[in-house]
Amino acid sequence: MRPRNDPSAARRFALSARTTKGAGPRTEDVPDWLDARAEAHHFRVEPIPFDRLDGWSFEDGTGNLVHRSGRFFTIEGLHVTRDEGPFREWRQPVIDQPEVGILGILVKEFDGVLHCLMQAKMEPGNPNLLQLSPTVQATRSNYTKVHGGAAVRYLEHFTDARPGQVVADVLQSEHGAWFLRKSNRNMIVETTEDVPLGDDFCWLTLGQLGELLRHDNVVNMDARTVLACAPIERDEDSALHSDTELRSWITAERSRHDVRVRRIPLADTDGWERGPHSIDRPDGRYFRVMAVSVQAASREVTSWTQPLVQPLGLGVTALLTRRFSGVPHVLVHARVEGGFLDTIELAPTVQCTPENYTSLTGADRPPFLDLVLGADPGQVRYEAVHSEEGGRFYHAESRYLIMDVDEEQAPADPPPGYRWVTPGQLSSLVRHGHYVNVQARSLLACLNTLAAPC
Numbered sequence: 001m002r003p004r005n006d007p008s009a010a011r012r013f014a015l016s017a018r019t020t021k022g023a024g025p026r027t028e029d030v031p032d033w034l035d036a037r038a039e040a041h042h043f044r045v046e047p048i049p050f051d052r053l054d055g056w057s058f059e060d061g062t063g064n065l066v067h068r069s070g071r072f073f074t075i076e077g078l079h080v081t082r083d084e085g086p087f088r089e090w091r092q093p094v095i096d097q098p099e100v101g102i103l104g105i106l107v108k109e110f111d112g113v114l115h116c117l118m119q120a121k122m123e124p125g126n127p128n129l130l131q132l133s134p135t136v137q138a139t140r141s142n143y144t145k146v147h148g149g150a151a152v153r154y155l156e157h158f159t160d161a162r163p164g165q166v167v168a169d170v171l172q173s174e175h176g177a178w179f180l181r182k183s184n185r186n187m188i189v190e191t192t193e194d195v196p197l198g199d200d201f202c203w204l205t206l207g208q209l210g211e212l213l214r215h216d217n218v219v220n221m222d223a224r225t226v227l228a229c230a231p232i233e234r235d236e237d238s239a240l241h242s243d244t245e246l247r248s249w250i251t252a253e254r255s256r257h258d259v260r261v262r263r264i265p266l267a268d269t270d271g272w273e274r275g276p277h278s279i280d281r282p283d284g285r286y287f288r289v290m291a292v293s294v295q296a297a298s299r300e301v302t303s304w305t306q307p308l309v310q311p312l313g314l315g316v317t318a319l320l321t322r323r324f325s326g327v328p329h330v331l332v333h334a335r336v337e338g339g340f341l342d343t344i345e346l347a348p349t350v351q352c353t354p355e356n357y358t359s360l361t362g363a364d365r366p367p368f369l370d371l372v373l374g375a376d377p378g379q380v381r382y383e384a385v386h387s388e389e390g391g392r393f394y395h396a397e398s399r400y401l402i403m404d405v406d407e408e409q410a411p412a413d414p415p416p417g418y419r420w421v422t423p424g425q426l427s428s429l430v431r432h433g434h435y436v437n438v439q440a441r442s443l444l445a446c447l448n449t450l451a452a453p454c
Contacts, residue, residue, distance in 0.1 A: 009167060010233035016114040016206040017232065017450045023110035024203035027211045030132075031218065037120040037200055038130045041297040045124045048293045049276045054305045056291075063267030063274070065289070065307055072139070073097035073392070075279075075289055075307055077269040078180060080338035083258040086364040091269045093279055093289050094339060095309065095392055096180045099140040100171065103222045104158040104187040106135040107167065108195065108203070115203040117154070117195065118223065123390025124294045125308050127397060131220040131387070132212065135201070139391075150300040153198055161189045168229040171433040172441065173345060175388065176337030178287065178309050180263070183341070183433065184222075186229050200298055206230065210449030216385040217397070221442065224386070228441035229431070232448045234424040240324045240412065241419065243428065249419055250435065253334035254343045261338050278310075285356055287311045290394060308394040313353040314385075315398030317439045318372045320349045320405045321381065321454060322420065324412065328454040329420040330402075331368075331410055332440065345437040346429065349410075349418070367415050372401060379403045382452030386442060400443060402452045423447050423454055 025033055050058070055068045065075035078094040106117040121133035138152045157165075167188040174182040197203075204212075209227065212218045219227075241249070272279055279289040288310050295303045320331040335347035350372050357365060381402045388396035412420065426444055429435040436444070446452040 010231040012114055013206060013230050013448075014233040017210060017448060018207055019113045019205045020207040020211055022113065022115055022203065022205040022208055024115065024208075027204075027208045030202070030204070030208070030212060031215070033202065034120050034130055034132070034218070037298075038122075040199070041122070042295060043122050043129050043297070044295040045129065046293045047277070048291050048305065050291050051276065052293065052305065053291050053307070056305065056307065058266075058274075061267075062265035064265060071099075072306075075266060076180070077264040077266045078338055079262040079264045081260045082336055085336075086360055091264065091271060092286070092338070093266055093269055093272060093309075094180045095178055095182070096263070097139070097182050097392075101139040101184045102136055102155070102158055102187060103134050103184050103226050104136040104189060105223070105226045106154060106157050106195065107188060107190050108192070110203065113205055114190075115205055116209065117201055118204050118209070120200045120202075121220070122296045122298055123220065124292055124296070124306070125392065125394040125396065126217070126220070126387050126390035127395045128217050131390070132209075132218060132223055133220045134223050134226050137222045152300060154195075157189050157191060158187050161187075165189050165191065167231065168226075168431070170229060170431060172225055172229075172430075173340065173434050173437060175393075175438055176339035176345065178339065178393065180339045181341045182339065184225075186226050188226060188230060206449045210446070210451035213446050213449060213451035214382070214384055217387050219386070221387065221389050221438065224442040224445040225438055227445035227448055228427075228436070230448050232427060234422075234427070236327050236422050236424045238325050238327050239422045239425060240329055241421070243425060246419065246421060246425055250334065250344075250346070253417065257336055257343050259336055259338075259343050284312060286353075292394065309392060309396075310394040311353065311388075311396045313355040315353045315396075316350055316369070316372060316401070317348050317398045317443070318350040318368075318401040318403060319440075319443050320368060320371075320410045321402060322405060322410065322412075324420065327422055329422055330426065330454070331414060331418055332421055332426070334417045334419070335437065337437075341434050346421075346426070346435060346440055347437045348440050348443055351439050367418070368410065371405070371409055372403065375401070375403050379405065381454075382446055398439070400446070402443060402446065402454075
């Protein structure tokens with residue numbers, strides 16, 4: 001086993017990203033394989049009224065939506081105030097899930113090329129139910145079997161990893177708009193052992209995953225965030241800003257914002273109304289809280305009910321790209337979200353649901369949004385629709401884009417809160433927790449796997 005601090009690790013992952021024919025199924029056969037796995041199991045997701053939730057109830061006094069076990073997660077309220085932007089204060093429901101889950105991809109060499117062990121996993125919120133997920137994707141409640149279900153397959157490779165096997169291991173944030181300070185352990189672990197292959201698992205190279213990332217709703221969010229953590233060799237001999245300058249700018253952005261976040265009872269989220277089927281805003285904006293009944297024969301527990309957050313409208317998530325001195329750069333945004341642990345994280349250039357901003361004009365519009373919405377197709381380097389975390393969100397989808405721009409469209413000296421960084425600098429920050437948000441990590445996964453070569 002090679003030591004993980006060996007620089008050859010980055011070269012080996014880069015080789016895997018360039019390899020599109022692997023030891024497992026052909027890339028073009030993976031959609032049919034996913035369909036076959038879906039047909040092999042019984043899956044059903046049905047929206048239900050709150051009074052049909054089993055084990056969940058609205059708590060007396062607070063109105064919080066809680067599970068009788070005291071585990072899993074709760075739906076509570078959040079009160080946020082900030083010092084800038086068109087929206088300075090709001091209240092909202094939020095998911096509070098303090099436990100840390102494991103998102104882990106097991107990798108192994110076949111014919112000298114690293115392959116990733118991927119799982120065909122059903123999540124109740126996925127629009128197509130079954131997508132490629134990491135080898136292990138489990139909350140602590142799941143893998144400690146609070147639900148009384150079956151053991152999580154391959155979990156021991158991550159909980160009992162030996163020295164020299166761990167390629168990446170870092171706490172990363174979840175969606176800061178819908179989760180309160182939620183983190184998951186993102187892991188890549190290498191093995192040289194024989195691994196019995198389960199029916200719902202297959203080995204794929206990073207290059208194959210890159211090809212699949214060009215298709216809508218095939219590679220799930222949890223897989224994308226782990227792929228963003230892969231060490232990748234990049235040829236970058238300069239950057240517009242040094243690493244020290246970049247870290248200093250991030251620190252300054254975290255320091256300059258006055259953001260106050262306070263947990264409140266769900267019953268005190270003014271502007272939201274609880275009905276028999278959902279918790280909504282009367283204006284129909286942002287998201288709603290709803291409930292589902294689930295049957296999934298391939299899961300550790302085969303049937304359950306749970307609340308889900310349903311975003312309203314298709315999101316737009318875009319990175320603008322330019323070259324400076326021949327080196328590719330992407331434009332990131334130091335974005336404030338109420339659920340972040342440390343005020344801001346680096347986000348894509350644009351990250352929003354456009355319908356929520358139709359009434360805003362001028363400086364109140366998100367910067368670069370209209371540029372992305374009106375993009376010349378010739379500028380678009382990458383585009384696909386991907387769903388967000390299907391275990392907590394119902395049919396949450398965003399249109400992910402990477403597009404080339406020029407000085408007139410996105411100057412080298414961007415607006416406050418924005419910075420040009422190289423993909424290598426972004427990868428370096430991902431090796432540390434709570435620097436790069438989950439949407440930006442999804443787009444970084446597209447760069448790592450050459451779904452969108454930069």
